[in-house]
Amino acid sequence: CDCSSTDCDCGLWLNCRGGPSSAGSLNNCQWYFANEFAIEKNLPDWFKAVQGLMSCAVASSMLSLLIGLFSLCWSSKGCNPYQATGAFANLTFLLLAVAISLFGAKAYLENKAEVLTDKSRDTDHILLFGWSFWVAVGSTALSLIASILYFCVGRN
């Protein structure tokens, strides 16, 4: 996402310069689909694949939440809503796992992104994995736990 300058943050759909997170405004951010997909067209295929996988993961997780909430006040002998919720939670886990593995591997191999840096080095020009990536990693672990719990509940 052309992060050549310092204070540059890069997401799946927009990049920002000058520390947007601290200011809380999107004035210095650029959406990838602005100006007729100007930035999106130049993104590598693996990045587009991560965008697609994350979009499907969002849809799948919302479906599992919907069915999970629905199953709290609905019971039927014909079908088991817990198994359905578990299946969607498991699908979310698979999609997230593939997305973060692909992003992590490609960002490390092609852009030399790092998890932690040595304090003695000049950290101004080093690409680091940001908190959004780690939130996605946490969601992956939780979706696996949720799917196991729902399959356990569904079997009883």
Next chain:
Amino acid sequence: NCLVITAIICVLVTTVGTIVSFATPNWLSV
């Protein structure tokens, strides 16, 4: 029961986490 409540909380946190990471510009930073 307790297991169902734990499971629904996990799904809820997963959904919120997925949406937050999907929409925020901090996957990589310089």
